[in-house]
Amino acid sequence: xxxxxxxxxxxxxVAREQAxxxxxxxxxxxxxxxxxxxxxxPQITLVDLxxxxxxxxxxxxxxxxxxxxQWMDSSCNLPFPAxxxxxxxxxxxxxxxxxxxxxxxxxNNISSLTIIxxxxxxxxxxxxxxxxxxxxxxDGRPLDPSKPAGIGNMYMAPVxxxxxxxxxxxxxxxxxxxxxxxxxIGAQSVVASDMPSYSVAMGNPARVAARLNAEKP
Amino acid sequence: xxxxxxAAPDAATLEQINRDVIALMKKIGAAIPPTFRCDxxxxxxxxxxxxxxGEPLDYAAFAGRxxxxxxxxxxDISSYPAxxxxxxxxxxxxxPDDCGKVIVGKTDLRxxxxxxxxxxxxxxxxxxxxxxxxxxxxxxxxxxxxxxIRENKKAAPVxxxxxxxxxxxxxxxxxxxxxxxxxxxPGSVVMWDVPEGGVVVGNPAKSxxxxxxxxxDPAP
Numbered sequence: 001x002x003x004x005x006x007x008x009x010x011x012x013x014v015a016r017e018q019a020x021x022x023x024x025x026x027x028x029x030x031x032x033x034x035x036x037x038x039x040x041x042p043q044i045t046l047v048d049l050x051x052x053x054x055x056x057x058x059x060x061x062x063x064x065x066x067x068x069x070q071w072m073d074s075s076c077n078l079p080f081p082a083x084x085x086x087x088x089x090x091x092x093x094x095x096x097x098x099x100x101x102x103x104x105x106x107x108n109n110i111s112s113l114t115i116i117x118x119x120x121x122x123x124x125x126x127x128x129x130x131x132x133x134x135x136x137x138x139d140g141r142p143l144d145p146s147k148p149a150g151i152g153n154m155y156m157a158p159v160x161x162x163x164x165x166x167x168x169x170x171x172x173x174x175x176x177x178x179x180x181x182x183x184x185i186g187a188q189s190v191v192a193s194d195m196p197s198y199s200v201a202m203g204n205p206a207r208v209a210a211r212l213n214a215e216k217p
Numbered sequence: 218x219x220x221x222x223x224a225a226p227d228a229a230t231l232e233q234i235n236r237d238v239i240a241l242m243k244k245i246g247a248a249i250p251p252t253f254r255c256d257x258x259x260x261x262x263x264x265x266x267x268x269x270x271g272e273p274l275d276y277a278a279f280a281g282r283x284x285x286x287x288x289x290x291x292x293d294i295s296s297y298p299a300x301x302x303x304x305x306x307x308x309x310x311x312x313p314d315d316c317g318k319v320i321v322g323k324t325d326l327r328x329x330x331x332x333x334x335x336x337x338x339x340x341x342x343x344x345x346x347x348x349x350x351x352x353x354x355x356x357x358x359x360x361x362x363x364x365x366i367r368e369n370k371k372a373a374p375v376x377x378x379x380x381x382x383x384x385x386x387x388x389x390x391x392x393x394x395x396x397x398x399x400x401x402x403p404g405s406v407v408m409w410d411v412p413e414g415g416v417v418v419g420n421p422a423k424s425x426x427x428x429x430x431x432x433x434d435p436a437p
Contacts, residue, residue: 004263005261005263078303079303079332080330081300081303081330126361130356166361169388170386182361182362184361187350187390188386188404188420202408203406203420203421204419217360217363
């Protein structure tokens with residue numbers, strides 16, 4: 001189906017940005033899926049809490065902690081308000097598993113998505129992300145302000161998205177949430193609890209509004 | 218009124234942007250008023266589902282489907298988080314009306330995103346906050362096992378009537394009519410009609426009457 005946009009693609013610029021992205025991914029030891037394509041350059045942040053302020057971060061400490069989809073769009077040339085792809089992984093202990101992990105099935109198109117991981121964000125195949133979604137698996141600070149801001153006082157729990165999940169524009173997924181396969185989440189929802197497979201949910205906090213027939217579409 | 222904005226481009230740059238956008242509007246057959254002003258390039262995407270992949274797109278198939286009676290602000294220099302105006306229009310059938318439509322009265326678009334395959338109509342003197350999203354269809358099939366054809370996108374036209382006020386970041390979904398003088402508070406997701414003069418808030422948006430006490434209480 002032909003389409004036309006006012007921001008026509010400058011092929012040379014696309015190629016430059018793709019080369020920069022692949023160089024960035026290679027430098028961080030992130031495996032590039034087959035047939036990888038991208039628009040714009042994503043923002044990838046590695047945070048090492050075990051090191052002192054000012055010490056350089058060693059990408060080797062984060063090897064294997066990020067995997068990405070075959071398509072990544074950070075160009076912001078999308079139908080809704082958009083941001084570049086932002087992936088942040090935090091290492092908070094010396095043991096290998098004391099570190100965030102972003103596991104995106106290669107069969108995914110990631111556009112304008114923000115992920116912040118302290119323990120694990122798992123995304124199964126062919127999820128659909130409308131622009132400006134945020135997925136986090138840790139609160140980032142203690143809920144109780146009287147507690148010291150240590151890693152032990154923060155709520156962290158892995159986030160899982162089943163296959164064919166669709167997140168509407170501007171959706172926020174909070175720590176510990178599992179969204180079952182074929183779930184559709186409405187625009188600007190805040191998903192704070194688990195969503196059973198085949199549900200249509202929306203709202204802040206998100207509630208199941210309808211269920212799809214699991215047997216047949 | 219005089220305004221100082223540290224991020225605003227100079228007058229010559231603004232003039233050039235204005236000329237570029239007016240030329241673009243002419244190219245895609247969009248109607249604009251003689252007083253049309255803008256401060257940045259919108260992102261406009263025209264999709265023709267009746268044609269095969271790779272076929273060239275014919276702008277004439279979209280002539281008259283876009284009409285603007287006010288200005289269009291697409292820059293990032295607003296006092297609120299902003300960005301370009303984003304218009305996504307899809308044609309899904311051969312008849313003239315088998316196509317999205319955006320009809321805006323004497324109303325300024327401010328970083329508004331509109332996705333249409335049947336019709337979005339905005340009246341006169343509507344106040345639009347920045348980053349408002351207006352959709353007259355779901356964009357995809359809600360059940361992702363079904364194909365993304367128009368019947369599965371559940372399209373229904375959207376109407377925003379005169380003097381309505383849509384707050385920053387609100388989302389107006391398919392089939393909604395926002396009545397004259399109604400107010401949609403910022404960040405709301407509107408799924409159902411808003412009556413004339415009504416005030417709604419929340420996700421999904423409901424009547425704000427329950428908050429009346431809260432709003433009328435004196436500040437502590």
